[in-house]
């Protein structure tokens with residue numbers, strides 16, 4: 001096997017060599033020659049194709065190998081070009097190594113830089129867009145804005161900020177003594193709320209300070225230190241208030257929900273997506289399909305996590321969840337519930353997001369084509385970004401990756417993106433060594 005090397009072209013995360021012609025329109029034009037192009041996941045790929053990028057957007061898609069003198073070009077040989085991947089459930093502000101007491105040690109500046117390093121891993125793995133669904137404070141807001149204005153290079157981020165939760169729920173801080181908790185997490189600064197009025201206030205605060213969506217923890221959570229189970233936490237009144245207020249402000253609601261009653265209550269209240277959906281049942285799956293509620297399955301989020309490392313409260317919940325792993329996606333496929341790719345990276349390691357594709361294909365079961373759609377076309381729809389993201393079409397953002405082979409035949413190819421392009425910038429490009 002030939003050795004691979006990684007070339008960084010243009011502006012790069014690692015500060016690689018600039019290989020673009022200097023100045024003028026040509027510097028902003030990129031020509032990509034690919035052996036095959038999956039323009040719209042779910043449809044048959046095109047054969048040898050040239051994709052031209054101008055000003056960060058796709059401007060032309062031409063059959064064959066077309067040259068553009070003076071433009072930067074990259075030749076993917078016989079590799080397949082496909083849309084950049086989207087993970088709709090990540091947490092850049094923490095990782096599996098983050099400790100309960102990290103908040104007492106790390107500053108917001110530490111968290112911002114840590115989040116940037118996680119964003120870098122994610123982008124290099126081929127995920128050009130993410131939804132960050134739960135991070136304390138405003139570090140991710142700062143990262144999103146810095147990416148958008150070009151200060152740093154990272155995946156485009158849609159974020160919720162702090163999750164809305166009951167007092168002592170999954171989105172609130174548990175496991176520290178009261179004095180420490182109140183010092184680190186003053187009540188008004190958390191997403192905890194009680195009653196319809198206060199929950200509406202939290203939604204408006206999140207909107208005021210720049211959230212792109214609202215995240216709620218409708219039920220208990222597995223990895224938090226609260227021992228109040230995985231059942232419904234926010235009341236029906238609170239859920240309805242949150243959804244009505246958020247939708248009135250043009251924001252979607254993503255509901256973390258494990259227990260069956262909490263999933264059903266969230267769906268009835270009108271949330272846009274159920275995150276996890278661990279104990280989804282037939283009846284609620286049918287309701288989700290009828291209402292168009294999305295499932296973000298977060299398969300494999302506990303893989304590689306040792307139960308014995310967790311506290312007793314968490315151990316019990318991990319064991320329960322492991323017993324029903326895969327049930328959510330099986331029911332979603334069976335009842336034609338819409339689903340979007342989302343991993344819960346942060347709980348699982350950053351940069352390994354693409355491992356979920358294999359689990360989706362095995363546990364759905366579903367075709368690789370359907371799994372790929374969930375991380376492109378379908379995820380873009382959930383984000384409300386179908387005009388900009390999810391396919392390789394003229395006018396869309398030039399977010400693309402390349403893999404060595406046909407991802408419709410082997411979904412695990414997505415674990416090894418050889419080229420990553422975002423906004424027309426070549427983030428990484430592997431070429432075969434001479």
Ligand SMILES: [Zn+2]
Pocket residue numbers: 221256257275276
């Ligand atoms: Zn969750």
Ligand SMILES: [Zn+2]
Pocket residue numbers: 089090091133134344347
């Ligand atoms: Zn999560």
